[in-house]
Amino acid sequence: MAKIVVIGGSGLIGSKVVAKLTEHGHEAVPASPNSGVDTITGEGLADALQGADVVVDVSNSPSFAPDDVMEFFTTSTKNLIAASRAAGVGHYVALTVVGTNRPNTISYFAAKSAQEELIRESGIPYSIVHATQFFEFITGIAAVSTNGDALHLPGNLVQPIAAEDVATAVARTAAGAPLNADVEIAGPEVMGLDEMVRRGLTFRGDQREVVTDPEAPYFGARMDERTLMPVGGAQHFATTLEKWLPANPPRG
Numbered sequence: 001m002a003k004i005v006v007i008g009g010s011g012l013i014g015s016k017v018v019a020k021l022t023e024h025g026h027e028a029v030p031a032s033p034n035s036g037v038d039t040i041t042g043e044g045l046a047d048a049l050q051g052a053d054v055v056v057d058v059s060n061s062p063s064f065a066p067d068d069v070m071e072f073f074t075t076s077t078k079n080l081i082a083a084s085r086a087a088g089v090g091h092y093v094a095l096t097v098v099g100t101n102r103p104n105t106i107s108y109f110a111a112k113s114a115q116e117e118l119i120r121e122s123g124i125p126y127s128i129v130h131a132t133q134f135f136e137f138i139t140g141i142a143a144v145s146t147n148g149d150a151l152h153l154p155g156n157l158v159q160p161i162a163a164e165d166v167a168t169a170v171a172r173t174a175a176g177a178p179l180n181a182d183v184e185i186a187g188p189e190v191m192g193l194d195e196m197v198r199r200g201l202t203f204r205g206d207q208r209e210v211v212t213d214p215e216a217p218y219f220g221a222r223m224d225e226r227t228l229m230p231v232g233g234a235q236h237f238a239t240t241l242e243k244w245l246p247a248n249p250p251r252g
Contacts, residue, residue: 003027004174005052007080008059010034012136013095016167017056017174026175032059039076042083049087055080056093056174064219066107073115081122091178092126094119095170098184098234099227100130106221116182125178129170132186133160133193133228135244138200142208144219145197150209152216155192158228161185162244165237184234189241193218193228196241203245 004021008014009030021028029048031037037044039059049055057080061072077094084092099106100113119126137160145151169185191199198210215222 001025001027002053002175003029003051004054004056005029005031005048007031007037007039007055007057011058011060012163013058013167013170014056016164017058017171020167020171021174024171024175039079040072042079045079045083046086049083049089052084052087052089054091054093054174055084055089056095056170058095058170061108061111064108066110069108069111070114073111074118077115077118081118081124084124085122090125091174092119092122092124093170093174094126094128095166096128096130098130098132098186098230099223101182102224102227104221104223104227106219106223108219125180127173127176127179128182129173130182130184130230131161131166131169132184132230133158133196134163134166135160135187135196135200135239135241135248136163138197139250141193141197141218142201142206145216146208147211147216150211151197151201152211152213153194153197154214154216154218154223155194155212156218156223156225156228157190158193158196159186159188159190159230160196160241161187161237162239165239168237169235184230186230186234186236187240188236188238190229191241199241200245204250
């Protein structure tokens with residue numbers, strides 16, 4: 001079985017990936033600042049990757065400000081590529097977002113696109129997994145979309161996915177041979193971004209109105225109707241929003 005180092009291994013997706021890989025007999029090592037591994041400074045990277053067959057990057061920027069997020073993903077990825085080369089890592093897996101390869105003005109997507117390009121050009125065999133929006137984002141989307149007593153969201157189409165299914169896809173990819181290609185994963189249902197949040201808030205008894213507003217930005221940017229949608233050939237997972245909501249009450 002393989003030694004697989006999971007960068008961001010203590011986070012929402014990373015912790016699930018570690019658990020799934022461990023369950024299947026792999027030596028899954030979570031690596032994050034909490035365990036003394038910092039991809040920005042490079043601290044702890046060489047030791048963490050020693051003897052690793054695969055590295056999985058599911059880390060995320062602590063700040064979504066345009067300059068900050070670009071700096072995080074480019075610096076972190078450059079350091080991780082250099083350390084992976086030095087350690088002889090044979091498979092580099094990264095989690096990113098559906099839509100980064102389409103015209104848009106979303107600064108986070110631009111940073112992820114830069115990350116993806118660094119990986120493709122690294123010379124290390126790789127697999128890049130593009131996921132649609134997570135059900136787990138509902139609360140966060142609501143928090144940044146409030147306008148007075150209501151939430152304003154565009155009706156752009158999404159095909160959201162559960163974090164558990166994202167972790168399954170990433171773990172399977174890490175345990176397999178490098179694809180040297182990009183793949184997309186998505187949930188089973190197509191809905192509007194506004195509908196996803198409305199359904200989530202309604203189920204949880206949140207009385208705030210969700211207003212469908214074509215001019216409303218999504219995290220500061222406007223998108224085409226299908227920017228967040230997977231294209232043909234995406235891998236689809238079965239968990240629906242209706243099934244996910246009862247099993248995932250809001251935190252705190």
